[in-house]
Amino acid sequence: MNPPNTTTAPPVFELPVTGLPDAELPGVHSAAGLLGRETALWLAAHPEKRRHYGLDLYFRDAWDEFGTVLGGDTARMRDCLNTHALLLLKPDAVVRRRLGAAFRWLAGQGMEVAAAVPVGVSSHQARAVWCYQWNIATLDRIRITELMMRRSRSLLVLVRLPADAVPASVRLAHLKGPALAADRLPHHLRSDLAAVNAVINSVHSADEPADVLRESAVLVDDRAARQELWTAMAEGTVTDPGPVVARLYAESEEVTDLDLATRAARWRTALATAAPGWGPALLDEVLDRTRPWHDLPDAAARASIPWDDWDTVVVGTNRAPSHLTEGVRILPWVSLADWTAPAPASPAEDRLPG
Secondary structure, eight states, X not given: OOOOOOTTOSOOOOOOOOOOOGGGSOEEEETTEEEEEOOOGGGOSSHHHHHHHHHOHHHHHHHHHHHHHTTTOHHHHHHHHHSEEEEEEOHHHHHTTOHHHHHHHHHHTTOEXXXXXXXXXXXXXXXXXXXXXXXXXXXXXXXXXXXXXXXXXXXXXXXXOOOOSSOHHHHHHHHHOOSXXXXXXXXXHHHHTTOOSSSSOSEEEOOSHHHHHHHHHHHOOOHHHHXXXXXXXXXXXXXXXXXXXXXXXXXXXXXXOOSHHHHHHHHHHHHTTSOTTSSHHHHHHHHTTSSOTTHHHHHHHHHTOOOOHHHHHHHHHHHSOOBOSSOOOSSOOOOTHHHHSSOOOOGGGOOOOO
């Protein structure tokens, strides 16, 4: 049994509702002049994000569409975004057949499924979702993540939570748990799904209300399908995800062994018959980080041993460097604390998202 949701316990730092028309929101300027205007305060905790998203084409498109569905009523828009979160169940959750477990966890937390939409996440979409964080990611990390996201379609879930002073997206992101396994607690969603590592981590969620809108526009390319999302939010729709889950399972392979230890044992057996220089010694060097990780898939190809994209994802996510040696994210990390107290985010939390 999960511990009670305590996200409403701390004293809440209320972000003011400006109610300002677009023309009166703070401007974003360059030396050449006005670039655009910030988003409303209640959409994002950090001013840096409000400035960037005011110029972001995905956010602007979603804001306009959502506002049209709700007749431009910003109070209703805020109420809807207060009670809705966005969860992406990734290909590793699909092929490991963990979707049912995810929906049971959501129900156990008192959350409802408003919509469930299968989405194929292309390399372009992955880079768009994480473009404000991946500036400090290595190209290996980016390419491995993109490869994983193409292994099957993902499931985008619009989740409804009870109204609260803290937006639903912030609460779900907190309960989802960190990407790093060592930082997770037993009641976190990623713990419940036995997420494998910091990249093969089963789920991604939108951090706060502005991200619910922006990531919907990135991940759902069809405007009519996005309209259905906005309508589900506005009308309080509840849906059964079972049929969609069945379709995703029917179209995807089942893969249960995405951990390094199991795969490494298989590689070792296969490499035992490889030519000198391409055998188990090479595997040991890769595992010991004394040899570049990509030498292993190269060796598999040269030795003509069985190897698939999941093998590349497993070794890459465990042995490829993930961060550049210097630099900070374009946008700061968002946490529950940013919505419950007026404290700045800690630079130590500048990790890549899951």
